[in-house]
Amino acid sequence: MKLTIIGSGAMAIALADGLSSNYKIEFIARDEKKLKDISKIFNASYKILGDNDITDKNIILCVKPNALEAVCEELNGSARAVYSILAGTTLKELKSNISSRYTIRAMPNVAAAFGASATALTGDEVIKDDAIDIFSKVGESIWLNSEKELDIATAIAGSGPAYLSLVAEALMDGGVKQGLKRSDSMRFVQVLFGGFAPLIASNHPALIKDSVMSPAGTTASGYASLEEGRVRDSFMKAVESAFKVTQK
Numbered sequence: 586m587k588l589t590i591i592g593s594g595a596m597a598i599a600l601a602d603g604l605s606s607n608y609k610i611e612f613i614a615r616d617e618k619k620l621k622d623i624s625k626i627f628n629a630s631y632k633i634l635g636d637n638d639i640t641d642k643n644i645i646l647c648v649k650p651n652a653l654e655a656v657c658e659e660l661n662g663s664a665r666a667v668y669s670i671l672a673g674t675t676l677k678e679l680k681s682n683i684s685s686r687y688t689i690r691a692m693p694n695v696a697a698a699f700g701a702s703a704t705a706l707t708g709d710e711v712i713k714d715d716a717i718d719i720f721s722k723v724g725e726s727i728w729l730n731s732e733k734e735l736d737i738a739t740a741i742a743g744s745g746p747a748y749l750s751l752v753a754e755a756l757m758d759g760g761v762k763q764g765l766k767r768s769d770s771m772r773f774v775q776v777l778f779g780g781f782a783p784l785i786a787s788n789h790p791a792l793i794k795d796s797v798m799s800p801a802g803t804t805a806s807g808y809a810s811l812e813e814g815r816v817r818d819s820f821m822k823a824v825e826s827a828f829k830v831t832q833k
């Protein structure tokens with residue numbers, strides 16, 4: 586199957602990274618220099634945005650939500666399928682801007698470039714299996730039954746790498762503040778995240794925490810400081826604010 590990626594930004598490239606070994610890729614975007622460069626990397630073809638025929642194509646839409654109208658004005662014909670990764674852009678808005686037999690909303694994250702995205706999906710059930718197959722090439726696909734759930738997932742999976750980056754940087758700075766060399770502190774955090782991935786994949790977080798926290802120990806003391814700083818509350822509020830943005 587050939588996939589047409591519209592856009593040439595960070596997510597277009599992250600997705601192409603995982604998809605190009607399984608699908609023939611075509612890019613459509615406005616920046617010719619960028620198009621030339623990325624097409625070489627992914628052995629893809631490209632077209633410059635402007636009066637493009639999308640008849641029967643399978644499109645992955647990767648532009649900014651505020652560019653939807655301008656971009657769709659340049660597209661003619663009716664696609665077979667549109668997989669849109671535009672945050673907060675509803676199926677209704679997509680269908681009124683771009684003609685396609687089927688429309689899917691997908692919410693991957695930047696880990697797609699490493700085949701490790703958690704991608705939320707919803708939309709036309711007829712192509713549910715196609716959608717799951719495509720996004721499984723860049724990580725794990727999770728089908729949801731409503732757009733509201735996809736918007737909530739956006740606030741966790743889409744934005745999550747930014748939230749975890751904040752945790753990583755804060756831990757790193759904490760190590761430096763206590764006297765560890767920055768390069769050592771950074772390496773400890775990098776390995777910590779790598780080691781945590783298999784742990785969280787098969788254990789409830791509360792059990793991992795309990796297994797590390799001994800009575801009156803170092804972790805118990807550090808954990809109490811996090812609670813004092815209302816870190817749990819802050820993360821829950823972060824998910825709430827991100828979700829609210831998708832509802833505007």
Ligand SMILES: NC(=O)c1ccc[n+]([C@@H]2O[C@H](COP(=O)([O-])OP(=O)(O)OC[C@H]3O[C@@H](n4cnc5c(N)ncnc54)[C@H](OP(=O)(O)O)[C@@H]3O)[C@@H](O)[C@H]2O)c1
Nearest residue numbers: 592593594595596616647648649650652670671672693743
């Ligand atoms: N970044 C994430 O972690 C993430 C995760 C999930 C979903 N998303 C969604 O992915 C989409 C793309 O995000 P991104 O991070 O890849 O952004 P990005 O790196 O800024 O790329 C945006 C792309 O949209 C193009 N574009 C913007 N305005 C345009 C216009 N008026 N006409 C034609 N093309 C236009 C840009 O073209 P130029 O390069 O020529 O400016 C670029 O190719 C967004 O809708 C976002 O909601 C992002």
